[in-house]
Amino acid sequence: MSAPTQRPPDHFNKLFSKEFILLSMLNILIVGSHAVNSYVTVTIVPSIVVDLGGREYMFWLFALFQVGSIVAGVVAGSYKNQIGARNIFSIACLILLFGSLLGGMANHLTLVILGRGLQGIGEGMLLSLIYILVADLLPSKLLPRMFALSSVIWSVAAASGPLFAGVMDQFISWRAAFLFNVPLVLILLAIAWRAIPKQEAKKQADPLPIKRLVLLTVGLLVMGAAGQFTTPAILAVIIVTSLAMLAGFMWLDNKATNRLLPARPFTQDTAVSICMTMIFLIPLAASAGNVYFASLLRSVWDLSALQAGYALAIIAFAWTTVAWLTNKIDDPIIEFRMIQLGSFSYAVGMAISAAGLYFGSLGIVCFGFAVQGAAMGASSQFNRKVIITRASQAERSTTSGAIAPTSFTGAVIGAALAGLTAQMFGLFEGTPTSSVFDPDIARTSGSMMMLVFAGLAFCANLISLRLRQRHLAAPIQT
Numbered sequence: 001m002s003a004p005t006q007r008p009p010d011h012f013n014k015l016f017s018k019e020f021i022l023l024s025m026l027n028i029l030i031v032g033s034h035a036v037n038s039y040v041t042v043t044i045v046p047s048i049v050v051d052l053g054g055r056e057y058m059f060w061l062f063a064l065f066q067v068g069s070i071v072a073g074v075v076a077g078s079y080k081n082q083i084g085a086r087n088i089f090s091i092a093c094l095i096l097l098f099g100s101l102l103g104g105m106a107n108h109l110t111l112v113i114l115g116r117g118l119q120g121i122g123e124g125m126l127l128s129l130i131y132i133l134v135a136d137l138l139p140s141k142l143l144p145r146m147f148a149l150s151s152v153i154w155s156v157a158a159a160s161g162p163l164f165a166g167v168m169d170q171f172i173s174w175r176a177a178f179l180f181n182v183p184l185v186l187i188l189l190a191i192a193w194r195a196i197p198k199q200e201a202k203k204q205a206d207p208l209p210i211k212r213l214v215l216l217t218v219g220l221l222v223m224g225a226a227g228q229f230t231t232p233a234i235l236a237v238i239i240v241t242s243l244a245m246l247a248g249f250m251w252l253d254n255k256a257t258n259r260l261l262p263a264r265p266f267t268q269d270t271a272v273s274i275c276m277t278m279i280f281l282i283p284l285a286a287s288a289g290n291v292y293f294a295s296l297l298r299s300v301w302d303l304s305a306l307q308a309g310y311a312l313a314i315i316a317f318a319w320t321t322v323a324w325l326t327n328k329i330d331d332p333i334i335e336f337r338m339i340q341l342g343s344f345s346y347a348v349g350m351a352i353s354a355a356g357l358y359f360g361s362l363g364i365v366c367f368g369f370a371v372q373g374a375a376m377g378a379s380s381q382f383n384r385k386v387i388i389t390r391a392s393q394a395e396r397s398t399t400s401g402a403i404a405p406t407s408f409t410g411a412v413i414g415a416a417l418a419g420l421t422a423q424m425f426g427l428f429e430g431t432p433t434s435s436v437f438d439p440d441i442a443r444t445s446g447s448m449m450m451l452v453f454a455g456l457a458f459c460a461n462l463i464s465l466r467l468r469q470r471h472l473a474a475p476i477q478t
Contacts, residue, residue, distance in 0.1 A: 225238060351451060
């Protein structure tokens, strides 16, 4: 009698085995926290401004959080090996705690903005560290499962974050949306001290590269400030100045011995650099939609804020569904093809939504959203897996930690470019009545702007086609 057929192990269940459950819990809490802290601000900002005043400065509640996340994420990835993951994790939690307390108890908008900046620093460090810990502690075959799990958490946060903030704001206070981080930090610290292996810190850590950090921070702040200007010439100067500073940061970093980024991250001569370039370009291409599509939906179809939000949530739900269906793929050639197919489909999805906007068809727009989300679900987890598993052992922590800051930087630059493009296509012209934009101009100018950014997504696809059979020879870290 033949032996019974052995079922292959369910790698997703293994994430919640005794060996990896604490790491999985850290990932769930950190990704969920970052997503919620990103989304709740959109809901509570009006109440903050009504309570404390200073509406002309409320843009910085978003900008400083993003800048703090990027800079801190870059530093965390580089210094993890020098002072120990557990130590830097604790520092990040304390910064998040202090920022949340400061924002939640502030009596002036300036203090709330400072609190948001500190929250961004703490969240950015934690998000980079979880990428590093997943790369260090999880077998490569489990990486897509963990990234699929992250997609689910992010989608849930995208759907529930504004609702959570609205409930806190209406029944308690907007301050509760800050103070909920206090128990979260305590839980994170308790899990981290059990999940993160103890690591001896270097007796003498490298000094902070002040010049590079100043260039990076000021360059990002200048780029972030673009949101406060509407004159195309000023916007162009701001973008060029910021890009020059960021290029100077990368030039200095590539020459340094204690680099904050992996060596030559965008040269496109290795699988890692190709995928890192895409990690930067796809969020850049998505920025026009992230910044303007909710307002375009409300202007053209007179949707409520809730209706527009849930139309955009189609992207997140499609992303999660496809990521879940494809997370068991473990063939490197198929993974490369998924990355290429995903970037192409994302550009097509953006073009479909742009066409739907132009022809006034909400159904076509939403179908384009579904294609965009499915494209990201099919490719993003493999993009990150390639970066983590094919980085050299010496640069694995730095490379893994650079994933989130690189993505956020693309989003910040993309938002500035979206503002410039909107001005060039005349999106702010016309006479809107009860909506943000004039409906007719929103259809024509908005669709043209989205097509431009779909072109940027096609550029990412062209870069992905550089992934070749020869790149499979690069070592995989297991």
